[in-house]
Amino acid sequence: MAAVARGRCLPRAWLCRWGPDSPLSPERQPGDPRNPRLALCSRRAGQGCGRHYRAALCAELKQPLAIEEVASRPVRPHETLWQIPERVPLREAATLPVSYGTAVLALEHRAHTRPGETVLVTAAAGATGLAVIDVATNVLHAQVIAAAGSDEKCKLAMQKGAQSVVNYSRGSLKEAVRTLVGSAGVNVAIDTVGGDVFLEALRSLAWEGRIVVVGFAGGTIASVPANLLLLKNVSAMGLYWSRYKEQNFPVFSRTLSSALQYCQQGRIQPHIGAVFKLEEVNDAFLHVIQRKSTGKVLISLK
Template identity: 55%
Template sequence: LGCGGPVLLRFRISALALASQSGDRGCRTAPCTELAKPLLLRDLPAPPLQPHQELNVCPLLLRVYVGIHFCGLIFADILACRGLYQDRHTPPFTPGTEPLGSVMETGENVSAVKEGNRVISVTGSKAVAAECVVDEKVRTEHLFSQITEEFHLSVQGFSPTFPLFILPLPPRETVLVMAGAWATGLAIIDLAVNMFQAKVTTAAGSDPKHELALTSGSSHRVNYNQGSLREEVKALTGDRGVNVAIGGDIFKAALQSLAWEGRIVVMGFARGKIPSIPTNLLLLKNVSAMGVYWGQYQQEDFPLFSSTISSALQYCQEKKIHPHIGAVFKLEEVDEAFNHVLQRKSTGKVIISMK
């Protein structure tokens, strides 16, 4: 490995005792101590690097101490702190699923990474903190020199790329992207236009967000607060409809906007309302509906998970796609970051900086 090159870690966060075995080093974190309440900054003892005795039975377990530089904020973090996410966490817990940082220290049996290597991964929690200990197998990926652009292509940046790789998406198909100015929407537009030569229509609720989506490569825009999404899409596609719709919040209208044998991809529900599928609409146009719970692929199909991340990182390094960072908040501003997203002010990726 080249020193300092980012590495993709396949890991899970361990339940760690707070008593530190790493000297007097402390760790600043923003735990959720009570659901639906503000996060409170705390300085906790650094978690121990040495494995617990019960972990010694598995020789593949590795432990790596990561100093976190940035953590991407996703809507699931906010839902988790309100007790509304499908993966429930019991307080106290630290939110944050997409850390990027540098290896500070490794266990005796770790050989795949070394001190100073930059690492990127997806976790279930724990990343809104200055440091964390990770374990499990380490898988190396492409090495790059840049750290800022790569990072925010994690869960919300990478997850929209996933359906584009597995649908499949033939060149020059038409794609409807809901919430096109958020991190997920902008990443889909960027990848669909620049790597799959797709013609993208963006659905958003305000003109400024439309302008950002158009700048990112969208060909057309539809304001779903000012008219019928279905009728607008029909007019733009010569009454055919779009081949693919990606999103979740305006599901029925998007489903009605599909062409014959169209595909609709469900990735989340940022407004909190989970719609039902009118199955007769699937039948009438031979439509396919698929869900993408992207993070679960880390456990179920890690080779596909990691190859998707590799491809997105490579496209970014080659300047074929151009991720958009909308806002950066300091760790002590984490509640302001949450409110920024909840009030629908965010565009592009929102990042928590530990620096």
């Protein structure tokens, strides 16, 4: 969800519309400067990040909106802007930064997921989890086992393309996965929960399997037993999507470009779980904190 929390601006991406009078001069604007364009704007938050504008990732704007209205200073350089194709609705575009950027980077760049491989994803009904299901199933043609904490969330994951589901609130994740795929295990695991769920996902890996850590939604950071890495020659790796902007911008840029392309082509179908008005931002936070959310939660200016 896009919002301001504890003095930090989250996330570091916004939807922007610019026109001829915006800080991006006409000669730097892609396309015809007389035709206002929509773009995904991604950058580290600067001064004044407590402004309420930054709660908005989704805005169905009828009139051009200058970049100053959503950022405390002009966004430069222009390569941190991604034009939203005409076929991509703004609300769907708002789901792509962070969740789909993470999914693409985890599956393609870190885990090198191949067609036909089995992917296990935890917290499968969350924004990142559903994005992983979407990309793994519809782009990479992998088989997905979705793990979530309730039957309702498992049902949603199944509707979004997972081939199998596991409710890990009912028992051992490892044993449930073993029942589904046998002793061979899964090729790739994408974990956003941490703690015991991470450890069971790690133990569910196949020979030369790969597990990617993308978060600790459960609140516990597990220690990795090195012997588990050794016995099956598996790999455990981390992923912090926004760090790629500073450390490897071409890779960072490619993930958003790929997500926009997949969306334009109709290969992915982002799931919007709820949309709140800007004045309802506190309710939106409660919705997420109380674990009622599924998919992406958006804040709308309208």
